[in-house]
Amino acid sequence: MNRRLQRGVIIVPNALTLANLFFGVWAIVSASRGQFITAAWLVVIASVADLLDGRVARVTRTGSRFGAELDSLVDAISFGVAPSLIVYHLFLADGTWSWIASFFYVTSAVIRLARFNIEQAGQAKVAFHGLPSPAAGTTLATFYPFSQTEFFQTYLSGWPWPVLMTALMVILGMLMMSHVLYPVMPKFGFRTARGIATLVGLVLVAAAALTIPALFFFPACLAYVSYGVLKAFALGFFERLPDRDMLLDTDVPDEADEEQRDLDYEELAPPRRLWRPYGPRRRKPDARPERRNVVEGSE
Template identity: 40%
Template sequence: MTSAESQVDDEPDAADVEMNRPRRRGIYVLPNLFTLAALFGGFYAVVMAMNGRFENACIGIFCAAVLDSLDGRVARMTNTQSAFGEQMDSLADMVSFGAAPALIMYEWGLKGLGKAGWIAAFVYCACAALRLARFNTNIGIVDKRYFQGLPSPAAAALVIGFIWVLDDAGYKGVSAMAGLPWLAFAVALFAGLTMVTNVPFYSFKDISLKRSVPFIVIVLIALGIAVINIHPPMVLFGLFCVYGFSGYGVYAYRKLKGKPVSVIATSTDEPDERGLH
């Protein structure tokens, strides 16, 4: 056999090359549509705040929170989870529940405080980024029943709900008032810092939508919707205030009972994760 014939035999067939070529992965449309819609809600809220329409901005953030709660469930129910979807969800959360609430709060009530105002807004935004980064890295070692720190959608609902209640009550030009900007300062810091604590917050992830429930549960859901419609700003803000303090209640109860307060179950990869307890 000549050297030329040997080279021809060693060359792979076109069919083999085609089979060994890595297949291009597509993107699941359905869950990412919910994520993009949530991202649009955050972007819309910022635009509305820039135009002084704070009620519309608050509604945009609350709609983003609802959509964010659905994209993961839709992905699991339709078996369309992907690494791309997880990263897309985190980036959308940073915009809708990190940057957007900070900018809206600053525009609404913090800019009159000067440096203190933008520092409070930045602290909230930075804590949201840290909260999301920690969630992504600890997702495999945290008890699924609880969040480690206040979840970013709930923190955004606290900040935005506070704005919505006062705006609905007729308070305009808050940044030029005497006391309210400092109250906004406190709310922004509380929501931001609570996101990066180790306080456990119930995640509601053990509630299955596929499981049958008693008839009374549907009646209670209908009553809950009716109560929210009585006065949406006040009722929603009240609910998220209760949730925002519930973690501290669980933490204190476990401390008093001598039970472990950490939501980290096991840790085998990172030797220094003990500091998160």
């Protein structure tokens, strides 16, 4: 691979991350203008770009610490700020303190992304610790297109959606900060029957997302969110908590002070050097000449 082609490959993951940022900012602008359907689909497109940038980086082996940090900052905008503003302009703009729900959601997304960088970034993931921010953001953003469908208008329009969406925003924020395990995208291929079945399922999901997006995304995202919660309670939530949280200090101040008082300082003294890396020390010659008991001129 020549140098020019290699540089182009390195740029691709970060270009997808910046595309994620572009669509996220566009969604914020659209929501502020009252174009909620446009804003919703822009968040969905941003989630696709977020999915692709990580996979391209892994396939091409061009991942970097810079790319990971950039991805987290962009996700905080596209899946934290943008969805919360959509819900705010839809349901919370008239309240005096209702914006605090949006603030809580954005704060949860930022904390979740920061913890992801510490715990799971750069590692092979079997499951996500906490609800991924793209899933939470897509859940909030796609509600409005779903609310415009005939099914919603016929069967669900009488529900208290302002209260429900505010509660959903808070619940999603709590799930992002939790240790509830959520599945990653399954592996697919043609080598095994399981891989083929997974590929067929992904094709069907993609077909539904493209043909009936308004009816598909919000219920599908709710199903994903509910799956992690139900599985956590079914298998025992507290038994699956990690031994310690990477965000917390491992030492308690009081215990550390007690250990310091009980230390045996003789044990802390450095051991005496029993050998020298540069060989034995050479004796310096004496500056004064040795006296000899010989008389000059005698034999």
